[in-house]
Amino acid sequence: MRGILFFIGATLVAIALGVPEGLPTHSGSAKSALPYMAYWLISQFQEWGGKYLVVAIGAGMVVLSFVLPKKKPPASRQR
Secondary structure, eight states: OHHHHHHHHHHHHHHHTTOOTTOOGGGTOOOOHHHHHHHHHHHTTHHHHOTTHHHHHHHHHHHHHHHSOOOOOOOOOOO
């Protein structure tokens, strides 16, 4: 969950700040459809929240990914 939040939040910030589509994979652009779908959903509310709403939501997702506790692996049982 933490990784997904971080990935979507970071790419939302990058997309909102103007990463052009169609760049080569090695250039660091997002090639996944999930961040673009999230951007499309959030950008519907930009008129209400201003032009930096998507950046604020993406930054909030990144911060939330750092705040969420890590799941500890289950302890192995000794018999």
